[in-house]
Amino acid sequence: MSTELILDMNGLSKRIAALGEERVLFSGVTARLEQPAVIALLGLSGQGKSTLLRIIGLLDAASEGSIRYRGRKPEEWTSQEWRKKVCYVAQHAVMLPGSVEDNLRAVSILHKQPFDRALASQLLRDCGLEHLDLGKRASDLSGGEKQRVALVRSLLLRPDILLLDEITASLDLHSKQAVERLLASWHRQEAASMIWVTHDLKQARQNSHKVWFMAEHTLLENMDTELFFQRPDSEAARKFLQIP
Numbered sequence: 001m002s003t004e005l006i007l008d009m010n011g012l013s014k015r016i017a018a019l020g021e022e023r024v025l026f027s028g029v030t031a032r033l034e035q036p037a038v039i040a041l042l043g044l045s046g047q048g049k050s051t052l053l054r055i056i057g058l059l060d061a062a063s064e065g066s067i068r069y070r071g072r073k074p075e076e077w078t079s080q081e082w083r084k085k086v087c088y089v090a091q092h093a094v095m096l097p098g099s100v101e102d103n104l105r106a107v108s109i110l111h112k113q114p115f116d117r118a119l120a121s122q123l124l125r126d127c128g129l130e131h132l133d134l135g136k137r138a139s140d141l142s143g144g145e146k147q148r149v150a151l152v153r154s155l156l157l158r159p160d161i162l163l164l165d166e167i168t169a170s171l172d173l174h175s176k177q178a179v180e181r182l183l184a185s186w187h188r189q190e191a192a193s194m195i196w197v198t199h200d201l202k203q204a205r206q207n208s209h210k211v212w213f214m215a216e217h218t219l220l221e222n223m224d225t226e227l228f229f230q231r232p233d234s235e236a237a238r239k240f241l242q243i244p
């Protein structure tokens, strides 16, 4: 399969203020994303995985370093264009006022593209929300329903890169598997790439081609998924995977 470089990160760092002092959350994060690929972004809590995703999605700013999507820096895009193509899906989905359908339509309105109702219904069915009434108030949905509606809302944009931040964290097993199947077929059909933060190692192993592992305040490992799970390079990764 031919691949194409779509995202290029060079020397990204993030400094944060903690207890009145500045500290480095991570630095020297350099990696490239070839399309189409699914990356599992792994690491212990607090390593900055969500922050890195948010930087890639232009929802947070790096302290240093550069990032390019299709060879162009953020300044060479409007942020709306970038966010349409490189789309962040949060763990705690934010619903807009109004119905489920209003929420799904919102992206079409924002990006001035027709609303594909048939696709929206299909995607909702595929992620286990076949029972959901599109007229239901979005604020009345459960956490897991909101997560999936937010995912569908992002898929309707047909982004090149999906930044998935623990999006199955509040789902039961059945719904989680439905979402995994949906994303696998979406990846195949749309050639969409994904950077997927998860604490579910089985999910990461089954659904990704590569692992980016964050530890020691940087992107410590970047390798094929099976190799990472069998023979990671670093002591930190062996400890993380509980490999003796």
Ligand SMILES: Nc1ncnc2c1ncn2[C@@H]1O[C@H](COP(=O)(O)OP(=O)(O)OP(=O)(O)O)[C@@H](O)[C@H]1O
Pocket: 016, 017, 018, 025, 043, 044, 045, 046, 047, 048, 049, 050, 051, 052
């Ligand atoms: N702008 C900021 N200012 C202050 N602290 C921040 C900022 N951004 C992130 N942090 C802190 O940095 C740490 C890492 O956050 P982040 O959510 O990115 O880590 P994570 O690896 O995704 O963790 P988890 O796996 O628990 O979700 C957290 O303690 C968070 O509060």
